Amino acid sequence: MQELIIGSHVSFKSSDQLVGSVKEALSYKANTFMFYTGAPQNTNRAKIDESLTKEAYQLMQENNIQPKNVIVHAPYIINLANNEKIDSYNFAINFLKQEIMRCENLGMTKLVLHPGSSVKLAKEVGIANIIKALNMVLTKEQKVVILLETMAGKGSEIGSQFEEIKAIIDGVTLKDKLGVCLDTCHISDAGYDIRNFDEVLDSFDQIIGLDKLLCIHINDSKNPMGAHKDRHANIGLGELGFDNLIKIIYHKRLENIPKILETPYIDGDSTRMYPPYKFEIEMIRKKEFNPKLLEEIRSYYK
Numbered sequence: 001m002q003e004l005i006i007g008s009h010v011s012f013k014s015s016d017q018l019v020g021s022v023k024e025a026l027s028y029k030a031n032t033f034m035f036y037t038g039a040p041q042n043t044n045r046a047k048i049d050e051s052l053t054k055e056a057y058q059l060m061q062e063n064n065i066q067p068k069n070v071i072v073h074a075p076y077i078i079n080l081a082n083n084e085k086i087d088s089y090n091f092a093i094n095f096l097k098q099e100i101m102r103c104e105n106l107g108m109t110k111l112v113l114h115p116g117s118s119v120k121l122a123k124e125v126g127i128a129n130i131i132k133a134l135n136m137v138l139t140k141e142q143k144v145v146i147l148l149e150t151m152a153g154k155g156s157e158i159g160s161q162f163e164e165i166k167a168i169i170d171g172v173t174l175k176d177k178l179g180v181c182l183d184t185c186h187i188s189d190a191g192y193d194i195r196n197f198d199e200v201l202d203s204f205d206q207i208i209g210l211d212k213l214l215c216i217h218i219n220d221s222k223n224p225m226g227a228h229k230d231r232h233a234n235i236g237l238g239e240l241g242f243d244n245l246i247k248i249i250y251h252k253r254l255e256n257i258p259k260i261l262e263t264p265y266i267d268g269d270s271t272r273m274y275p276p277y278k279f280e281i282e283m284i285r286k287k288e289f290n291p292k293l294l295e296e297i298r299s300y301y302k
């Protein structure tokens with residue numbers, strides 16, 4: 001049996017860049033990770049330091065982390081779906097081009113992107129804008145594949161239905177530069193019943209094609225199916241539940257696909273928040289829910 005590829009969102013600080021990200025992943029006993037090349041909510045980005053990148057690759061090699069399984073996430077303020085303000089649309093296009101370059105410089109090949117929100121425009125117009133932008137951004141030469149993320153369908157978000165993702169892929173010329181990232185919280189919020197996950201997967205396969213699925217975000221949800229809220233919960237502490245998530249994580253058809261946790265930090269004492277990932281990963285490896293999860297996280301980090 002193939003070894004589970006599991007990790008979490010980790011930080012990428014300007015001081016130690018990818019080295020810090022790898023060390024953080026190792027502290028969670030993860031064998032992969034996902035990072036933003038700067039703060040997720042803004043577009044200020046430090047220059048990539050080559051010697052730090054080299055050091056990080058050394059560290060990955062020593063610890064059996066395969067770079068092909070590592071994921072980069074584009075900042076969520078990039079919105080390719082709305083072009084009402086042409087400056088913002090062009091900014092988003094340019095930023096994405098630079099983000100692809102940063103990934104190439106870091107040797108990373110998988111970049112997760114939220115398709116975007118159409119805001120006041122019709123969905124079809126939003127989809128057309130995304131297609132136009134991607135056709136401007138993607139090049140034959142790039143090694144980076146952009147993974148369109150399945151969304152919760154909050155507000156005017158595009159990509160909550162597999163058909164919308166498929167429509168984007170259909171319109172893009174360089175289809176081999178596109179893949180999909182499935183988020184368990186988002187698909188449930190979007191109305192897919194993850195208790196019948198085989199059916200969801202069949203539908204994904206029929207509409208998009210399972211070969212396009214290159215990353216899975218593993219999150220529980222604070223809200224019931226169809227809520228369109230996008231509020232992640234810790235593994236086993238939300239509406240999806242531990243057993244349903246374990247079935248997805250260990251699904252035969254999803255072997256070899258990196259699984260990334262984006263669950264919320266835990267309230268510590270007063271001002272501190274603690275990352276749950278070490279303990280969630282341990283639970284997932286044991287396939288056994290830990291009812292003392294929160295207490296154990298708090299006592300470990302305090």
Ligand code: FE
Nearest residue numbers: 073112114149
């Ligand atoms: Fe995301």
Ligand code: FE
Nearest residue numbers: 149183217262
């Ligand atoms: Fe996600």
Ligand code: ZN
Nearest residue numbers: 185186230232
């Ligand atoms: Zn989310």
